[in-house]
Amino acid sequence: MTIVARALFILWITRLFLCRTSVIQTRHNVVPHVAVSPIDRWLLKQLGSFVKYEIRLNDLEVPTIGRRLVKVIPHGDYAPVLKEHNFTGRELARTEPLRLLCFGIIRPYKNFHQVIKAVSQIEDGSCHLTVVGRCMDTEYGKTLSDLALGSGWIDLQLRRVEESELIARINEAQFVVVPYADLYNSGVVLMALSVGRPVILRENAASKQLKAEFGATWIRTYKGDLTSASLRDVLTAPLPPTGSAPNFDQRRWKDIGESHFRVYHAAL
16 A cells, blocks of 8 residues: 555544444455555554454355454355346357366466466367466566467467456356465356356365355366366366256345345444
């Protein structure tokens, strides 16, 4: 934060203290994905002391800060977004080459380089990979470009895309690859499933939970860093049955809205 932003932040949390305002925090990640300066970390800690309720997106065990009360409310699907774009799904079918997609804001911790390296080592051209999203690290973007250099089946689109283009690209793919090492919550996973595309994840507690919820045909997992061998393994499993779709019954927006209402009402 800038000096001005820090000053305004201090004024804001001072007002929270004087007005005895309850704060509700939604935890999207266990730890920040970007570096935070010591002074900003201290400021966030002060804000944290006012948090009365913490909303978590799953029930995985993570450290609880202070005496805040914890409520689990899952993230919903992206059906409302798809409806805004008059989305018409395309039937999922196995093609040659298989079309894989990585998308989202591109940062080193997301391990997109592992996917590029794995696909580039599958020399029979049976997989085509598209990576699309704004790259927040110039050096990392160069690393990705160098890894993809000379490969005729890797398409890098290191730029921000509009929702309509993103939805179209997901719809064109057979699989979405989300190779994060420390997955806790991911809108990318739920967006892909909402479009009706299976997702490939590194195995951890969160991906196991998603696999149990949506089934092994929709959530494919591999162990350790992604390699060409482990990628081939997850791609050989059958596609979901024709006409099927992921079951979002546990993530209905009506239930999510009612759960948030109860938390906010209790915090008053």
